Amino acid sequence: MTTVFSEVAERCARVVGPCDVVADLSWPHGEATVLALRGADGREWIAKTIRQERNYVRERDAYLSWASPLNGYVPELIHHDDELRLLLLSRLPGELLFGHPDELSPDVHFQAGALTRRLHEVAPPEADPEFGARLLRKFEDVVSRADGLVPAEGVAFTGRALRELVALPPPEVVPCHRDNQPRNWLIDDVGVVRFIDLGRVERDVWMADLYRLHFDEWVTRPDLREAFLAGYGRRPSAADLALFRTYNAYSAVSTIVWAHEHEDPAFEAHGRMMLAKVLDGPA
Incomplete structure (x- = not known):
């Protein structure tokens, strides 16, 4: 596990408890790192760190402003960390x-x-x-x-x-x-x-x-x-x-x-x- 993965998992663990990175779901373009996390009790989350500040703010604000009425049909924002440009999201069911x-x-x-x-x-x-x-x-x-x-x-x-x-x-x-x-x-x-x-x-x-x-x-x-x-x-x-x-x-x-x-x-x-x-x- 890379240092970046470890840092993200450690920061997320402060919010949801101990968890491990179980998959790297990032796309090749490199604009974001998207990790699947799993806790000891089987719960799963998505941790997303975003390279560019503008893109991070846009996505964070979209979850804060517009996601609630679509509850269950888009991920829920569990936590955000502006320093790491990190979004911790619920993992929705499905493929x-x-x-x-x-x-x-x-x-x-x-x-x-x-x-x-x-x-x-x-x-x-x-x-x-x-x-x-x-x-x-x-x-x-x-x-x-x-x-x-x-x-x-x-x-x-x-x-x-x-x-x-x-x-x-x-x-x-x-x-x-x-x-x-x-x-x-x-x-x-x-x-x-x-x-x-x-x-x-x-x-x-x-x-x-x-x-x-x-x-x-x-x-x-x-x-x-x-x-x-x-x-x-x-x-x-x-x-x-x-x-x-x-x-x-x-x-x-x-x-x-x-x-x-x-x-x-x-x-x-x-x-x-x-x-x-x-x-x-x-x-």
């Missing part, structure tokens, strides 16, 4: 749906849509007058780091679409998961779907919680999109779809650059696929 036999089940996507709607409604929607301008600034920062990585056509289209967005009335934003996909969904042994990893949760347009699915599970399975929307209880308007295309263009460009910076060629290729799909036609 990851990523790679699971039910990953492409319409019922799973229906449940995910319904749970997404519950998340979006934990706080009232708010108009965000800075939404377009903020996205444009982020895009300009990403492009400044792109160094020729992104096709010129993609840069031109995205910049033009974002400048048009700035001129439109401000969209409403709601609490969004923003990494809404089967690798952050669990399914238990009776088929109940739950969400994990609130690391990217913040206010955004509601369709932000569709974009990862749009470019992955739903590409060849439009029935899953229909099931999700049925569970969500809302269909996108023409204005929603126009905004979604702009959002997806920015997300694709950002994905390409982020993945390149983190030496993740598979994710970079995924970003290029996303951008090609956006440029090919409407969302």
Whole structure:
């Protein structure tokens, strides 16, 4: 067991009693260390230490502000330590749906849509007058780091679409998961779907919680999109779809650059696929 693992387990033990690290559940990108802990009585928790201060604060505040109404369907924050950037969470029952036999089940996507709607409604929607301008600034920062990585056509289209967005009335934003996909969904042994990893949760347009699915599970399975929307209880308007295309263009460009910076060629290729799909036609 590494020194870091030992320090995390020791700090968590002050809260929940003696416990051991039983699994390292971290993703390869290195932005967080995620450990499964087990106490002598068999109880289990998740300990998550987050590399960047901004990301830690965002996730901590998401649990403090928005998780309670979803009790039992997202992890419970047991303890947080700002010095270590540590979150101690309950461990929910179930297996990851990523790679699971039910990953492409319409019922799973229906449940995910319904749970997404519950998340979006934990706080009232708010108009965000800075939404377009903020996205444009982020895009300009990403492009400044792109160094020729992104096709010129993609840069031109995205910049033009974002400048048009700035001129439109401000969209409403709601609490969004923003990494809404089967690798952050669990399914238990009776088929109940739950969400994990609130690391990217913040206010955004509601369709932000569709974009990862749009470019992955739903590409060849439009029935899953229909099931999700049925569970969500809302269909996108023409204005929603126009905004979604702009959002997806920015997300694709950002994905390409982020993945390149983190030496993740598979994710970079995924970003290029996303951008090609956006440029090919409407969302």
